Amino acid sequence: MSRLTLHRNHTRDLSPLARLLADPDDLALVNPHAAQPFDPGEWAMKWVGERDDETFYLLDHEGREVGFFALRVGIGPEVRHLTYVFVEERMRGGTGEELARLAETAARDLGALSITLKVELDNEPALNLYRKAGYEELSRRGGMATMRRDLDG
Secondary structure, rough: OOOOEEEOOOOOOOOOHHHHOHHHHHHHHOOOOOOOOOOHHHHHHHOOOOOOOOOEEOOOOOOOOOEEEEEEOOEEEEEEEEEEEOHHHHHHOHHHHHHHHHHHHHHHHOOOOEEEEEEOOOHHHHHHHHOOOOOEEEEEOOOOOEEEEEOOO
């Protein structure tokens, strides 16, 4: 049974994001260069991004926001780039595979044929998660791996 459901952030609401990133360590985890404390103006530009970018909240079984991610338009509309991935600490441990599956479903629903992402090379759990989910490593640069997975119809 799924522990998480997905809510597409049609209204581009930042209040759950501000709550989830209230802890300076969590904010730095998602974006080490972000202003402290959480700055809604900065995140409206960073997380919401371009008009065609889409943002999503992960909801627990009670409908409470426990994480988020963004799907940016990649190289053309048939590619989506997964970015700004975060899950509350209490939900970590086994949630990664579910998050990856939900992100891939959301990308397909947006018309994507493939999904890309970047992950820090020293984040072994995330690297292993994406490899297990079928992502191939395209390159390594600046301490980051760029990965891609083609989506099935």
